[in-house]
Amino acid sequence: MKLLHTADWHLGKIVNFVHMTEDQQYILDRFIDIVKEEEPDVIIIAGDLYDRSIPPKQAVELLSRTLTTIIHELEIPVLAISGNHDSPDRLEFGSQIFRRQGLFLDTKLKEQRQPVTLHDQHGPVHFHLIPYVEPAEVAHIFDDSSIKTHQQAAEKLLEDINDRFDMKERHVWIGHAFLAGGMESESEERLSMIGGSPYIDAHLFKDFAYVALGHLHQPQRVTADHIRYSGSILKYSFSEVNHQKSVTIVEMDEQGQTSFEKIPLHPVRDFEIVEGFFEDLMDGNAAEDTNNYLHIRLLDDGQLIDPMGKLRKIYPNILHLERKRSSNKQQLDELNKAKERQQLSHQDLFASFYEDIKGDSIPEHRKALITSAVEYLREKERGQ
Amino acid sequence: MKLLHTADWHLGKIVNFVHMTEDQQYILDRFIDIVKEEEPDVIIIAGDLYDRSIPPKQAVELLSRTLTTIIHELEIPVLAISGNHDSPDRLEFGSQIFRRQGLFLDTKLKEQRQPVTLHDQHGPVHFHLIPYVEPAEVAHIFDDSSIKTHQQAAEKLLEDINDRFDMKERHVWIGHAFLAGGMESESEERLSMIGGSPYIDAHLFKDFAYVALGHLHQPQRVTADHIRYSGSILKYSFSEVNHQKSVTIVEMDEQGQTSFEKIPLHPVRDFEIVEGFFEDLMDGNAAEDTNNYLHIRLLDDGQLIDPMGKLRKIYPNILHLERKRSSNKQQLDELNKAKERQQLSHQDLFASFYEDIKGDSIPEHRKALITSAVEYLREKERGQ
Structure with missing residues (x-):
């Protein structure tokens, strides 16, 4: 079975007052190209479809259009969960009706917690869709007030899956969480830390054939090859400037053994940090692409008149302009x-x-x- | 063919700071009871599903649950349009996917404007779903800048239907508009009057077998028996206090002749205007039901200490308390x-x-x- 794993679309994201809608539209068009070429058996979106609970209407339109293309034109089932940025109530609209068309969108932990089971020639693969939930919700569902951390919540959910299913069959966990060993960047919001650490021990997931994660924006494995963050579809912060964004293709064999390929996602405008003196920057060669989203660090000491206005004529998408202070002061500052x-x-x-x-x-x-x-x-x- | 016609649900409505969610939930449960008993072939919802473009999440849940019940459990197709209160972009989410499950939800006027065609033993019935649109949008679609009023927009749309279809077959218009002859109440917002009157001449619709309208909250026919507002599902203002809310059942024969029945909707709490002296009201018999939503007019002249607080202990759902002024002053006031x-x-x-x-x-x-x-x-x- 061939899985395509993505996450953290953050549709409707605004970075330094700039709407990312156009960039997101472009990258989702590329995403559709990849889907057409790869022809996966199933697409996994591991949370944070939107950037906030009430996304701008352009984001609603874009998500609707993208999902409709996958479901209707390409006829590939989609397994999606909500992340900490999504509104479970709003994103859930129509989800029961969507299921019959192959769009499985879980935003709340159901009492039943039935996995979505798909088949290949070797038999069933069980996909457990675990949306982002607070530990208190898990405590409530299991009527177990001792559950206070994300770790305890995950333990309980896994224990329950172990009890109810034959773990010798192939199981996939789809989650939006912070697994120990993952690397953070700035644009992920901290998960709730009520009651302690937001981390979940990755070792818990050893019995799964694959663990498809969302939340961390950099594509990465966590302690084992079969436990992965696909990463976001775009850079959403200058702390992500060195990421290579991608989607993850997972090939799963009869035994549940997996192999991986990362297909790179090339944005219409990249994020770039540029450092230099004002006069040098004004020649237009300082950035890889003058249309990139730029964080500019000016090294000049003296006064400059309207540097932002002048630089924007050459680099229209400056998101951040920083004046470098004298190094003594800088040290002190830090x-x-x-x-x-x-x-x-x-x-x-x-x-x-x-x-x-x-x-x-x-x-x-x-x-x-x-x-x-x-x-x-x-x-x-x-x-x- | 048996049609059930409703409109103006206004889910998420707030009247004088009170959320109507519980009342709406109750009345939609009754609505489902009626659907089960009447077993219509199709359900029409003629706009204003929500009360505002970003409804509270409880309203989103309620609409989702209600539509899911109709589509999945009762397996009755639904034809719905957006009204002037709905956000076309937000309400449209997933609508292409819904169509394949029998939920036809049109929030924008499509270039094609293909009707939804359902069949009974006598042949096809064509349902034209015309969401609330501004005249300018119709002008744009037809590339005709002379369209400036709702009347002209309707004329153009009807001319186009006449050109493309055999009007000897049975056609149903589903619209959210203000037809001349209809009676307004306070809780309908005025439609756009850019360029003149918001009214559309009902006479235009003579060739239709049935015209299912939303916008006016009182159930009513407009100039002819086959042109009808179903009215809202609840009273949403004290100006609607004398309405009998209902859904309209339409039986359509082979020739497109129609007969009608209004099935009353009884709310969990009614709207009621109560007038009297404070002391008399305090005995608890002034309202039909102490739990009703009340507009109380106090006839007392002198000072009263916290009348609202005291009355609320007996009538918990007072929405409005009015002090009657002396009649001279009142006249002057007016x-x-x-x-x-x-x-x-x-x-x-x-x-x-x-x-x-x-x-x-x-x-x-x-x-x-x-x-x-x-x-x-x-x-x-x-x-x-």
């Missing part, structure tokens, strides 16, 4: 960052935020406005 | 209302709003807070 922040006044904290986002220091009249607003609120707080 | 409002200060306007909503005058400390907030904003506006 050492004292956390400490400093705690001591900053509201005004200074906002000014620093403003500079971070706009790449320019906050103008005096805006600073005054913030000061007056903060003072007003403080007065109110003191009950006038 | 005459000068519009004029008065324009002259009111922000503070007085807010105080009047507060009293309207809470049924009590605004306490001094809250009034002072509003005053200080308004002054602060004004200062800001003057540029400090």
